[in-house]
Amino acid sequence: METLRERKKQRTREALLRTALELFTTEGYERTTVDxxxxxxxxxxxxxxxxxxxxxxxxxxxxxVTVAHFLQSxxxxxxxxAPMEALRQAVVEGWDTLNDVIEAIAPVELYLRMCRMVESTPALLAAxxxxxxxxxxxxxxxLAEREGVDMDTDPRPRLAVAVFGGVMRLTERQWSVGEDFSLDAMRALTVSYLEQVGPALSESWRTH
Amino acid sequence: METLRERKKQRTREALLRTALELFTTEGYERTTVDxxxxxxxxxxxxxxxxxxxxxxxxxxxxxVTVAHFLQSxxxxxxxxAPMEALRQAVVEGWDTLNDVIEAIAPVELYLRMCRMVESTPALLAAxxxxxxxxxxxxxxxLAEREGVDMDTDPRPRLAVAVFGGVMRLTERQWSVGEDFSLDAMRALTVSYLEQVGPALSESWRTH
DNA sequence: TTGTCAATTGTCAGTGGCTGTCATTAGCCT
DNA sequence: AGGCTAATGACAGCCACTGACAATTGACAA
Structure with missing residues (x-):
């Protein structure tokens, strides 16, 4: 962002984004028009x-932003x-630093409100x-590169990620319908769910 | 569908659906307008x-239709x-009967074409x-009712389904980008992936 | 059969997201 | 200063979708 032109563009984008998020959170996503x-x-x-x-x-x-942060982690x-452990550590540890990453752009509270809005707004959830x-x-x-396997012939990278992603999305959703809307609550829920995946896949849930 | 009115409605709906699917598959989803x-x-x-x-x-x-069929299975x-085994059997077995279920409504080939279109059309994939x-x-x-557990306090039903669903969606997607567009290929891919979930989650993929 | 009621449909007008086009403006660079 | 290019505004238009109201059409009882 050297030239004046680039700075102006940056400012316009930021203004648009800031205004959009403010309107979304105050008026609601669907009731806010692009106009x-x-x-x-x-x-x-x-x-x-x-x-x-x-x-x-x-x-x-x-x-x-959080996606990019997580991928970097x-x-x-x-x-x-091990692959799954790397993913697990990445989320858990990524969350410790997420606060600062977001706060550099917008208040964390705004981020959390948008998360909930995404889960409760069909169009946003779909996107x-x-x-x-x-x-x-x-x-x-x-993962494939990490482990030195070929994604085209070995389905394990995609499989591991599919499973992990499934749990992550469940976490997001359950967090959004819960009553504790804090980052810590989300982190705790993630850890809790990842711990319980094993038992959930085990033979039987019944205590006989 | 007793009265004339109900039969007429049924016919209108069928005509709309049949025409829509035909236009989608011949002209493309986005190039087909509701008009x-x-x-x-x-x-x-x-x-x-x-x-x-x-x-x-x-x-x-x-x-x-296939979703309803699968849920019924x-x-x-x-x-x-066991829960996961029930899910596994339901898909595998559900597929044996799926052909007839679909053929009662539309040619299976049409169904398969639509599946691929869903995966390759952003708006449809999102929906x-x-x-x-x-x-x-x-x-x-x-699952919760089957196993007699309470979904509100026990996360295992949702976890198991999240994992299973993740693998299923991966299957759909990989099938759609493959070269064998048959029902059998999809079935085979499902079985194959479900078999490999375990290994994919295991400690290490490297052969040391 | 006819008249009444309710369900189905067509018409029309309008909203909102999104795109192409073209003229205008405004920063950049020599 | 003046030409070049990127950014913007203005306008027209497409398409998905909705609300409202009038017209039609089948259902059903008198």
Whole structure:
């Protein structure tokens, strides 16, 4: 961001995003129109769509940051860890630093509110799930390289990630319908669920 | 479907669905407008939306049938089976009968084509994934009742289903990008992946 | 059979997300 | 200063979807 032009662009994008998130959280996602956002920032509607591919992209922008953060955490895991353990450590440890990462962009409370909104807004949930497919593909690639296997012939990277991702998405959802909306609660729920995956897959749940 | 009125409604719905699927598969999902469908059936656009909540619902109608079929298969599993084994058997066995179930509505080939279209069309994939969240919730409820546990306090039903669902969605996706577009190939891939989940979650993938 | 009631449909007008196009503006660089 | 290019605004248009109201059509009883 050297030139004036680039700084201006940056500021416009930030203004659009900040305004969008504020309107979403105060008025609701569906009740907020793109025109509302553009007008509040005093740009044309067309300009909004030059910065964001759609209304959803603005709403999911914060999630995107955490996704990138998580992927980076996975990449930085020491190579001696087993695949699933690396994933587990990446989330658990990634969460310790997530607070700062988000706070650099927006208040954490805003992020948490958006998370809940994503889970309760059909259009956003759909977009979020579709995005996670891509993320899982990337995660599988990271695992495959880590372990030195070929994703095209060995299904294990994708399988491991599919299982892990399934648990993660369940965590998000259950967190959003719970009553403790803190980052710590989410972290605790993640750890708890990952611990219980084994038992849940075991032979029988009944105590005989 | 006793009265004339009900029969007429049924016929209209079938005509809309049949026409929609035909246009989707020949022209493509996005290049087909709701107006095209309505016009081909000679009803107003408004009528289409009285039968389908949206364009997506028509496109996913066949999937919905297989989902219902699969859920029924799970319900009919003998209670002595362990949870995951019941799910596994339900898919494997459900597939033997799926052919007839679908053929009663539309050619299987059409169904398979739509499956691939769902995976390759962002809007449809998103809608499909969002729907799977609901399906998984229902499946968890079935498992919980089977095993006599309380979903609100015991996370195992949802966990088991999340893991299983993750593998299922991976199967769908990998099948759609493969080269064998048959029902048998899908069945085989399912069995194969379910077999390999264990190894994929195991300590290490490296041969030392 | 006819008249009444309710369900189904068509029409119309409108909203909102999103895109293409083109002229205008505004920063950049020599 | 002046030409070049990137960013924006303005406008027109497409398409999915909805609400409201009037017209039609089948159901059912008198």
């Amino acid at each position: 509302d956002i553009a007008e509040a920032v005093d740009v044309s509607q067309r300009t909004f769509f030059r910065y964001f591919a759609g209304k959803e992209e603005a709403a999911l922008a914060l999630m995107e 996975v990449r930085e895991r020491p190579p001696h860890e 979020h799930l579709r995005r996670s497919v891509e993320v899982e593909e990337e995660m599988a690639a990271i | 095209d469908i309505a016009e081909a059936v000679d009803v107003s656009q408004r009528t289409f939306f009285r039968y389908f909540a949206g364009k997506e619902e028509a496109a996913l109608a066949l999937m919905e 799970v319900r009919e599993r003998p209670p002595h089976e 499909h994934l969002r729907r799977s969240v609901e399906v998984e919730e229902e499946m968890a409820a079935i």
